[in-house]
Amino acid sequence: xxxxxxxVQIFGQTYEILGNPTETxxxxxxxxxxxxxxxxxxxxxxxxxxxxxxxxxxLNITDELFRDRENKTLGGKSAxxxxxxxxxKLEDAVRxxxxxxxxxxxxxVIHHDQTVPQELELI
Numbered sequence: 001x002x003x004x005x006x007x008v009q010i011f012g013q014t015y016e017i018l019g020n021p022t023e024t025x026x027x028x029x030x031x032x033x034x035x036x037x038x039x040x041x042x043x044x045x046x047x048x049x050x051x052x053x054x055x056x057x058x059l060n061i062t063d064e065l066f067r068d069r070e071n072k073t074l075g076g077k078s079a080x081x082x083x084x085x086x087x088x089k090l091e092d093a094v095r096x097x098x099x100x101x102x103x104x105x106x107x108x109v110i111h112h113d114q115t116v117p118q119e120l121e122l123i
Contacts, residue, residue, distance in 0.1 A: 010035045011050060037061060 005016040006024050008031035017027050037057040038050075047053050 011038055011054075034061070 001020055003018050004021045006019050006021065006027050007014050007016050008027055009015075010031050015031070019027055034054075034057060037060055038053045041047065041053050041056045041060070045056075047056065
């Protein structure tokens with residue numbers, strides 16, 4: 001990977017980021033996001049110290065990251081639950097292949113002698 005110093009502007013200051021020159025726009029987007037957070041904090045608080053505003057912005061961005069991670073984890077748990085339920089149904093079907101399998105169906109719609117196929121979905 002080729003790395004180079006890439007200048008970005010945040011709050012009137014230039015910072016050099018060591019990174020891939022082909023990702024310059026990405027680094028500029030990151031810097032713009034940080035600056036937007038800092039401006040938002042300054043707008044909603046009486047804090048004037050750039051250093052304090054930067055720390056508050058870092059905390060806010062970290063909070064967003066942690067919440068996103070938590071939401072993804074919770075979403076994964078519900079997917080895991082669905083998988084567990086399906087596996088249990090499969091195990092039950094293997095144990096007793098004559099047992100009925102509950103299936104949701106949608107009614108077929110008929111248009112001029114053509115039937116739209118039914119959609120089947122395991123429940």
